Amino acid sequence: MYASSHTRRAGRRTALASLGMNRGIAPSPKQRALRIEPLEARMLLSAISWKGDSGYRTDPNHWSGGVVPGPADDVTIDVPGITVTVSSSAPQSVRSLYSTATLVIDGGSLTTATNSEIASPGAVDVQAGSLYLGGGESTGTFQVAAGAGLGLTGQVLGPTSSVTGAGG
Amino acid sequence: MTLDACTVEGTYAITGGTTLVGRNDFTSTSTVASVGASLYIEGTATFQTVIGTGITELDSLTLGGALDLGSNAFTVANVDIQGAR
Numbered sequence: 001m002y003a004s005s006h007t008r009r010a011g012r013r014t015a016l017a018s019l020g021m022n023r024g025i026a027p028s029p030k031q032r033a034l035r036i037e038p039l040e041a042r043m044l045l046s047a048i049s050w051k052g053d054s055g056y057r058t059d060p061n062h063w064s065g066g067v068v069p070g071p072a073d074d075v076t077i078d079v080p081g082i083t084v085t086v087s088s089s090a091p092q093s094v095r096s097l098y099s100t101a102t103l104v105i106d107g108g109s110l111t112t113a114t115n116s117e118i119a120s121p122g123a124v125d126v127q128a129g130s131l132y133l134g135g136g137e138s139t140g141t142f143q144v145a146a147g148a149g150l151g152l153t154g155q156v157l158g159p160t161s162s163v164t165g166a167g168g
Numbered sequence: 169m170t171l172d173a174c175t176v177e178g179t180y181a182i183t184g185g186t187t188l189v190g191r192n193d194f195t196s197t198s199t200v201a202s203v204g205a206s207l208y209i210e211g212t213a214t215f216q217t218v219i220g221t222g223i224t225e226l227d228s229l230t231l232g233g234a235l236d237l238g239s240n241a242f243t244v245a246n247v248d249i250q251g252a253r
Contacts, residue, residue, distance in 0.1 A: 159178055161177070161179075162181070
Protein backbone atom coordinates (compact mmCIF):
# COMPACT_ATOMS: atom_id res chain seq x y z
CA MET A 1 0.00 0.00 0.00
CA TYR A 2 1.33 3.49 -0.92
CA ALA A 3 0.96 6.53 1.30
CA SER A 4 -0.84 9.50 -0.17
CA SER A 5 1.23 12.50 -1.25
CA HIS A 6 -0.34 14.46 1.62
CA THR A 7 0.76 11.83 4.11
CA ARG A 8 4.27 11.71 2.62
CA ARG A 9 4.61 15.51 2.80
CA ALA A 10 3.41 15.54 6.39
CA GLY A 11 5.87 12.81 7.26
CA ARG A 12 8.73 14.70 5.65
CA ARG A 13 7.84 17.90 7.55
CA THR A 14 7.71 15.96 10.79
CA ALA A 15 11.10 14.37 10.11
CA LEU A 16 12.68 17.69 9.18
CA ALA A 17 11.18 19.35 12.19
CA SER A 18 12.64 16.75 14.46
CA LEU A 19 16.02 17.64 13.03
CA GLY A 20 15.39 21.36 13.27
CA MET A 21 15.75 21.53 9.50
CA ASN A 22 12.42 22.93 8.40
CA ARG A 23 12.61 25.34 5.52
CA GLY A 24 14.02 28.65 6.67
CA ILE A 25 15.71 27.29 9.77
CA ALA A 26 19.42 26.80 9.40
CA PRO A 27 20.96 23.75 11.04
CA SER A 28 22.83 24.43 14.20
CA PRO A 29 26.63 24.13 14.31
CA LYS A 30 26.20 20.94 16.27
CA GLN A 31 24.09 19.47 13.49
CA ARG A 32 26.66 20.55 10.89
CA ALA A 33 29.49 18.87 12.75
CA LEU A 34 31.36 16.25 10.80
CA ARG A 35 30.64 12.67 11.65
CA ILE A 36 33.48 10.19 11.55
CA GLU A 37 32.43 6.58 11.21
CA PRO A 38 34.95 3.83 11.83
CA LEU A 39 35.71 1.50 8.91
CA GLU A 40 35.24 -2.21 9.37
CA ALA A 41 38.32 -4.35 9.75
CA ARG A 42 39.73 -5.63 6.46
CA MET A 43 41.63 -8.90 5.99
CA LEU A 44 44.13 -8.99 3.15
CA LEU A 45 43.91 -12.40 1.49
CA SER A 46 46.86 -13.77 -0.39
CA ALA A 47 47.81 -16.83 -2.41
CA ILE A 48 50.91 -18.65 -1.27
CA SER A 49 52.50 -21.66 -2.94
CA TRP A 50 55.08 -24.24 -1.92
CA LYS A 51 58.57 -24.13 -3.37
CA GLY A 52 61.10 -26.91 -3.72
CA ASP A 53 61.37 -30.41 -2.32
CA SER A 54 60.01 -32.02 0.83
CA GLY A 55 60.15 -30.10 4.07
CA TYR A 56 58.38 -28.71 7.07
CA ARG A 57 55.40 -26.40 6.78
CA THR A 58 56.94 -23.95 9.21
CA ASP A 59 60.04 -23.37 7.05
CA PRO A 60 59.53 -19.96 5.39
CA ASN A 61 62.10 -20.80 2.71
CA HIS A 62 59.61 -23.25 1.20
CA TRP A 63 56.91 -20.64 0.64
CA SER A 64 56.55 -18.04 -2.07
CA GLY A 65 57.10 -14.68 -0.49
CA GLY A 66 59.21 -16.24 2.24
CA VAL A 67 56.46 -16.21 4.83
CA VAL A 68 54.74 -19.19 6.43
CA PRO A 69 51.05 -19.00 5.45
CA GLY A 70 48.48 -18.10 8.06
CA PRO A 71 44.71 -17.93 8.56
CA ALA A 72 44.12 -15.42 5.73
CA ASP A 73 46.06 -17.31 3.07
CA ASP A 74 45.04 -19.60 0.23
CA VAL A 75 47.71 -22.27 0.07
CA THR A 76 48.78 -24.36 -2.92
CA ILE A 77 51.16 -27.30 -2.67
CA ASP A 78 51.19 -28.55 -6.24
CA VAL A 79 54.31 -30.69 -6.20
CA PRO A 80 53.38 -34.38 -6.50
CA GLY A 81 55.76 -36.82 -4.85
CA ILE A 82 57.04 -34.63 -2.06
CA THR A 83 56.12 -34.73 1.61
CA VAL A 84 55.15 -31.67 3.59
CA THR A 85 55.22 -32.24 7.32
CA VAL A 86 53.11 -30.39 9.86
CA SER A 87 54.79 -30.78 13.21
CA SER A 88 53.85 -28.30 15.86
CA SER A 89 52.28 -28.31 19.26
CA ALA A 90 50.45 -25.09 18.44
CA PRO A 91 47.30 -25.07 16.30
CA GLN A 92 47.90 -23.84 12.78
CA SER A 93 45.37 -22.65 10.24
CA VAL A 94 45.06 -21.44 6.68
CA ARG A 95 42.11 -20.18 4.72
CA SER A 96 42.15 -22.88 2.04
CA LEU A 97 44.43 -25.65 0.85
CA TYR A 98 45.09 -27.36 -2.49
CA SER A 99 47.61 -30.16 -2.36
CA THR A 100 48.89 -32.88 -4.66
CA ALA A 101 51.69 -33.77 -2.24
CA THR A 102 51.70 -36.07 0.77
CA LEU A 103 50.76 -34.10 3.83
CA VAL A 104 51.96 -35.63 7.09
CA ILE A 105 50.54 -34.38 10.36
CA ASP A 106 52.68 -35.61 13.21
CA GLY A 107 51.68 -33.17 15.91
CA GLY A 108 49.44 -30.24 16.66
CA SER A 109 46.58 -29.42 14.34
CA LEU A 110 46.04 -27.88 10.95
CA THR A 111 42.68 -26.33 10.12
CA THR A 112 41.39 -24.95 6.84
CA ALA A 113 38.52 -22.50 7.02
CA THR A 114 37.02 -22.96 3.58
CA ASN A 115 37.18 -25.00 0.39
CA SER A 116 40.15 -27.34 0.37
CA GLU A 117 41.24 -30.13 -1.93
CA ILE A 118 43.56 -33.06 -1.52
CA ALA A 119 43.95 -33.92 -5.19
CA SER A 120 45.21 -37.26 -6.47
CA PRO A 121 47.98 -38.32 -6.19
CA GLY A 122 47.94 -36.24 -3.04
CA ALA A 123 47.51 -37.89 0.31
CA VAL A 124 47.06 -37.09 3.96
CA ASP A 125 48.71 -39.15 6.69
CA VAL A 126 47.61 -38.05 10.15
CA GLN A 127 50.06 -39.81 12.44
CA ALA A 128 49.38 -37.64 15.50
CA GLY A 129 47.42 -34.48 16.09
CA SER A 130 44.53 -33.53 13.86
CA LEU A 131 43.58 -32.23 10.46
CA TYR A 132 40.32 -30.35 9.92
CA LEU A 133 39.27 -29.57 6.36
CA GLY A 134 36.47 -27.25 5.34
CA GLY A 135 34.36 -27.85 2.24
CA GLY A 136 35.68 -28.81 -1.15
CA GLU A 137 36.16 -31.92 -3.25
CA SER A 138 39.07 -34.30 -2.79
CA THR A 139 40.29 -37.21 -4.87
CA GLY A 140 43.30 -38.12 -2.73
CA THR A 141 43.57 -40.50 0.19
CA PHE A 142 43.33 -40.03 3.94
CA GLN A 143 45.07 -42.28 6.46
CA VAL A 144 44.49 -41.70 10.17
CA ALA A 145 46.47 -43.42 12.90
CA ALA A 146 45.03 -44.53 16.22
CA GLY A 147 44.65 -41.56 18.52
CA ALA A 148 44.94 -39.05 15.70
CA GLY A 149 42.06 -36.97 14.40
CA LEU A 150 40.51 -36.18 11.06
CA GLY A 151 37.57 -33.81 10.75
CA LEU A 152 35.93 -33.29 7.39
CA THR A 153 33.12 -30.79 6.97
CA GLY A 154 31.20 -30.53 3.71
CA GLN A 155 33.82 -32.47 1.79
CA VAL A 156 33.04 -34.51 -1.29
CA LEU A 157 35.42 -37.46 -1.44
CA GLY A 158 35.52 -38.61 -5.04
CA PRO A 159 35.58 -42.17 -6.40
CA THR A 160 39.36 -42.43 -6.19
CA SER A 161 39.51 -41.25 -2.61
CA SER A 162 39.61 -43.34 0.53
CA VAL A 163 39.48 -42.75 4.24
CA THR A 164 41.13 -45.43 6.33
CA GLY A 165 42.50 -45.86 9.79
CA ALA A 166 41.53 -45.94 13.38
CA GLY A 167 41.20 -42.28 14.17
CA GLY A 168 40.75 -40.79 17.58
CA MET B 169 37.28 -39.25 12.94
CA THR B 170 34.41 -36.89 12.41
CA LEU B 171 32.54 -36.33 9.19
CA ASP B 172 29.99 -33.57 8.88
CA ALA B 173 27.84 -33.15 5.78
CA CYS B 174 30.23 -35.10 3.58
CA THR B 175 29.67 -37.16 0.47
CA VAL B 176 31.94 -40.18 0.23
CA GLU B 177 32.10 -41.71 -3.23
CA GLY B 178 35.26 -43.69 -2.60
CA THR B 179 36.12 -46.22 0.06
CA TYR B 180 35.53 -45.53 3.69
CA ALA B 181 36.94 -47.82 6.32
CA ILE B 182 37.38 -47.48 10.04
CA THR B 183 39.08 -49.60 12.62
CA GLY B 184 38.52 -47.26 15.53
CA GLY B 185 35.77 -44.80 16.29
CA THR B 186 33.99 -42.49 13.91
CA THR B 187 31.35 -39.88 14.58
CA LEU B 188 29.09 -38.72 11.80
CA VAL B 189 27.56 -35.31 12.41
CA GLY B 190 24.83 -33.91 10.21
CA ARG B 191 23.89 -35.64 6.98
CA ASN B 192 26.55 -37.78 5.35
CA ASP B 193 26.13 -39.79 2.17
CA PHE B 194 28.24 -42.83 1.37
CA THR B 195 27.81 -43.98 -2.18
CA SER B 196 30.43 -46.71 -2.15
CA THR B 197 31.49 -49.46 0.18
CA SER B 198 32.12 -48.57 3.79
CA THR B 199 33.91 -51.05 5.94
CA VAL B 200 34.05 -51.25 9.70
CA ALA B 201 37.08 -53.39 9.74
CA SER B 202 37.74 -54.51 13.28
CA VAL B 203 35.86 -55.71 16.29
CA GLY B 204 35.49 -52.86 18.74
CA ALA B 205 35.32 -50.19 16.08
CA SER B 206 32.30 -48.00 16.41
CA LEU B 207 30.27 -45.74 14.22
CA TYR B 208 28.27 -43.11 16.03
CA ILE B 209 25.76 -41.10 14.06
CA GLU B 210 24.37 -37.86 15.46
CA GLY B 211 22.63 -36.85 12.28
CA THR B 212 21.60 -38.95 9.31
CA ALA B 213 23.85 -41.16 7.28
CA THR B 214 22.90 -42.90 4.10
CA PHE B 215 24.97 -45.92 3.18
CA GLN B 216 24.86 -47.82 -0.05
CA THR B 217 26.78 -50.70 1.51
CA VAL B 218 28.27 -51.28 4.91
CA ILE B 219 30.33 -54.31 5.74
CA GLY B 220 31.31 -54.40 9.34
CA THR B 221 32.27 -56.44 12.31
CA GLY B 222 32.27 -53.92 15.11
CA ILE B 223 29.37 -51.50 14.81
CA THR B 224 27.84 -51.20 18.24
CA GLU B 225 26.30 -47.78 18.47
CA LEU B 226 24.01 -46.09 15.97
CA ASP B 227 21.40 -43.40 16.41
CA SER B 228 20.22 -43.25 12.87
CA LEU B 229 21.09 -45.34 9.85
CA THR B 230 19.58 -45.29 6.40
CA LEU B 231 20.58 -48.06 4.07
CA GLY B 232 20.08 -48.08 0.34
CA GLY B 233 21.80 -51.43 -0.02
CA ALA B 234 23.13 -54.17 2.19
CA LEU B 235 24.36 -54.16 5.75
CA ASP B 236 26.57 -57.05 6.69
CA LEU B 237 27.55 -57.20 10.32
CA GLY B 238 28.34 -60.87 10.52
CA SER B 239 27.27 -62.21 13.90
CA ASN B 240 27.91 -58.99 15.78
CA ALA B 241 25.17 -57.36 17.79
CA PHE B 242 24.41 -53.71 17.48
CA THR B 243 21.72 -51.23 18.44
CA VAL B 244 20.03 -48.74 16.18
CA ALA B 245 17.50 -46.23 17.48
CA ASN B 246 15.95 -45.40 14.12
CA VAL B 247 16.25 -47.57 11.06
CA ASP B 248 15.03 -46.89 7.55
CA ILE B 249 15.97 -49.63 5.13
CA GLN B 250 15.18 -48.61 1.57
CA GLY B 251 16.51 -51.68 -0.21
CA ALA B 252 15.89 -55.39 0.21
CA ARG B 253 15.49 -56.67 3.73
